[in-house]
Amino acid sequence: MKANRKLILLVSSLLIVALALAGCGSSENKNAGDGGKSPSEVKRITVFNSKVEISEQLEELAAKYTEETGIDVEIWGSTGDSYLQTLQTKLSSNQGPTVFSVKLSEADKLKSYLYDQSNEEYVKNIAPNMALKVDDKVVGVPYGVEGYGLVYNKSLVSPEDVKDYDSFVKTLEKFKAEGINGLGLSQEGYFLIGHILNTPFALQKDPVDYVDKLNKGEVKMADTKEFQEFAKFMDAIKANTRNPMEVKYDDQIGDFATGKSAMIHQGNWAYGMFKDYGDLGFEMGMMPFPLSGNDKLAVGVASNWAINADASEAEIKAGVDFLNWMFTSETGKHYIVDEFGFIPAMTNIEAGNLDPLSKAVHEASNSGKTIPWAYNYFPPNTIINDLVPATQEYFLSADMTGEQLLQKLDAAWANSVK
Numbered sequence: 128m129k130a131n132r133k134l135i136l137l138v139s140s141l142l143i144v145a146l147a148l149a150g151c152g153s154s155e156n157k158n159a160g161d162g163g164k165s166p167s168e169v170k171r172i173t174v175f176n177s178k179v180e181i182s183e184q185l186e187e188l189a190a191k192y193t194e195e196t197g198i199d200v201e202i203w204g205s206t207g208d209s210y211l212q213t214l215q216t217k218l219s220s221n222q223g224p225t226v227f228s229v230k231l232s233e234a235d236k237l238k239s240y241l242y243d244q245s246n247e248e249y250v251k252n253i254a255p256n257m258a259l260k261v262d263d264k265v266v267g268v269p270y271g272v273e274g275y276g277l278v279y280n281k282s283l284v285s286p287e288d289v290k291d292y293d294s295f296v297k298t299l300e301k302f303k304a305e306g307i308n309g310l311g312l313s314q315e316g317y318f319l320i321g322h323i324l325n326t327p328f329a330l331q332k333d334p335v336d337y338v339d340k341l342n343k344g345e346v347k348m349a350d351t352k353e354f355q356e357f358a359k360f361m362d363a364i365k366a367n368t369r370n371p372m373e374v375k376y377d378d379q380i381g382d383f384a385t386g387k388s389a390m391i392h393q394g395n396w397a398y399g400m401f402k403d404y405g406d407l408g409f410e411m412g413m414m415p416f417p418l419s420g421n422d423k424l425a426v427g428v429a430s431n432w433a434i435n436a437d438a439s440e441a442e443i444k445a446g447v448d449f450l451n452w453m454f455t456s457e458t459g460k461h462y463i464v465d466e467f468g469f470i471p472a473m474t475n476i477e478a479g480n481l482d483p484l485s486k487a488v489h490e491a492s493n494s495g496k497t498i499p500w501a502y503n504y505f506p507p508n509t510i511i512n513d514l515v516p517a518t519q520e521y522f523l524s525a526d527m528t529g530e531q532l533l534q535k536l537d538a539a540w541a542n543s544v545k
Contacts, residue, residue, distance in 0.1 A: 169445040171199040175217075175224035177210040177430060178270065184466040191458050192449060200449065218437065225446040228270075229433040231503050234261050241266035242434035247447055249454040252475040255495035259431040267431030268450060271469025274426035274488035274497070275322055275394030276416055282409040283307070283389040291420050292359060299367035302389050310364055311388040312371035313379040319371055320518040321502055321510040323392050324536075325425055326418045327353040328501035338504045342544045349533040353419055358529030360418060365522065365529075372522045392416065395470065395484040413487040424491040427500030428472060506543050513539035 176185055182204050189200035203224060205213050211233055217223045218240045229237055243264040244250055250258065250265050259267025277289065288298045302309035312319055330353050331337040340346040348354040374382075380397060382388040384404040391397075401407060415421050434446040453459035460476045463469050470485045471478050474493050481489055491497050502510060517535035521527050 169198065169441045171201065172225035172442065172445045172449060173201045173203060174449070175203040175205070175210075175214060175227040177205065177228040177230075179204065181467045184462060187466070188453070188459070188462045191462075192452060195456075195458070196448075196452070198445060198449070218435070221437065223435045223437060225435055225438055225442050226449060227433055227435065228430045229259065229267050230430050231259060231428070234259060234266065237433075238262070238266070240433075240436050242436040242438075242443055242446075244268065244434060244447070244450075247451065249451045249473075252454065252473045254472050254474055254492040256497060256499070257426075257428055257472045257492060259428070259433075267433045268454070269428040269472035270430050270432065271463065271467070272426050272428055272472045272488060272492045273394055273396060273470065274413070274424045274491060275392070276413045276424045276487075277310070277390045278383065278393045278397065278411060278413050278484060279390045280383065280386065280388075280409050281412055283386075286412075286414040289390075289414065289417055290422075291417050292356060292363075295360065295417055296363045296367075298389075299363055303367045307386075308369045308382060308388040309390065310368050311374060311379045311382055311391040312364065312368075313374045313376045314372050314519075315376050316511045316515045318376060318379070318393070319522075320514050322394070322425070323416065324357070324514065325500060325502050326416050326421060326498065327351070327357045329425060329498035330419055330421060331501075334499060334501040335504050338501065341540060342506065344541065347533075347537045348540075349530065349537055354533055355530075357418055358533050360529075361521070361532060362529040370522055372519060395482070395488045398482040398484045411483055413484050421498065423496045423498045424488060425500060426488055426492050426497035427503065509540065509543040513543040 174185070174189065176182065182202070186202050189202050192198065192200050210228070214223070214227055215237070218237070223240065229241065234241065238261045241261060243266060245265040250268065253265070253268060254272065257269050257272060258265045259269070279285075279289075283302075284298060289295050299309035312323070327348075328334050328337065331351075337346065337351075341348070369382075369388075377400075379388070379391050379393070380400045381404075383391045384401050384407055386409070395413070401411075413424065415423050416425075432450055434443055434450070436443070438446065453463070454473055455475065460471075463471055463473075463476060464478050465480070470481065470489045470492070472492060478485075478489055514536055517532065517539045520535065521529075521532040
């Protein structure tokens with residue numbers, strides 16, 4: 128009997144120890160890459176970056192962070208379709224990075240992995256309307272911003288000359304009479320129709336809802352007033368400027384740089400190409416495309432920094448610390464502007480050395496005088512596969528009107544969502 132009692136006591140003791148150990152294990156997060164250590168003990172984080180253009184600079188930034196904090200930052204890199212596929216695979220297998228890139232179009236797919244950064248200190252500095260949100264939570268901080276509108280030669284035209292439809296037409300007719308191309312488009316997909324068509328979408332009360340209704344066939348561009356006015360703008364461009372089907376991107380840039388075009392519809396990214404022409408002999412600026420009196424530039428974000436919500440609490444804290452350092456420290460701010468070459472999307476980051484086009488985008492972003500990139504919500508490949516051919520037909524057909532272009536665009540859109 129004594130032996131049995133000893134055995135029972137031994138088994139009971141082992142059971143209590145096992146339960147205690149199990150309880151300790153269950154208190155840790157499911158993806159405790161740091162072994163459940165406290166935030167101060169996390170010594171390594173991983174950052175998965177999709178923008179190959181900044182790979183080397185990001186490695187340098189990570190090394191600077193390690194020097195200052197003692198926290199090792201491992202940079203992973205991938206681009207295009209392989210990036211999203213690799214990211215999803217790693218996240219679903221609990222091997223995801225601490226911090227990673229996410230685009231607006233990817234946010235819904237990945238939302239269960241996106242940590243809510245709404246209450247983090249650096250979020251208050253994100254420029255108006257530029258934060259990536261899902262379910263009204265800030266889940267992504269912009270890399271930087273880009274924008275486009277009417278790039279203009281300040282020696283030939285001023286914003287006062289192009290405020291609405293009537294002044295726009297009058298200006299184009301004036302330049303045509305003087306032998307100058309008033310506005311240059313080019314034949315490439317986004318430069319032909321994608322960017323300029325963004326404006327009537329962006330001016331809708333709720334662009335996302337409008338796109339959704341267009342997908343369902345509940346509205347038509349041809350029946351919407353902003354698009355009806357857009358058709359008139361296109362007719363004015365067709366009647367008074369060089370046919371964009373005869374113009375390539377290089378030609379568009381060259382004609383503007385040499386004074387043959389007074390304006391082009393382009394973005395801040397074009398400025399780098401002007402350097403090849405040396406001193407242009409004039410200053411340039413960027414103003415809004417004045418559809419329906421629009422006075423805002425189209426500004427958007429190519430990608431955002433997200434934090435892995437499936438990481439342990441300690442690793443999430445370490446990811447937050449890294450982003451906070453990148454967006455608030457002098458070293459981090461220097462890299463964003465001077466090494467990455469981004470137009471900062473944070474109001475606390477000065478950007479005194481920006482070129483004139485990037486400066487215009489930066490000022491618009493910080494002031495909130497922007498319209499969104501509504502085409503981010505279009506069905507995949509709609510612009511290139513469906514809208515571009517319809518627009519090409521419009522510019523190649525002398526008799527086709529802007530109203531008929533809208534009908535073609537509606538038909539092309541319906542085809543894209545079949």
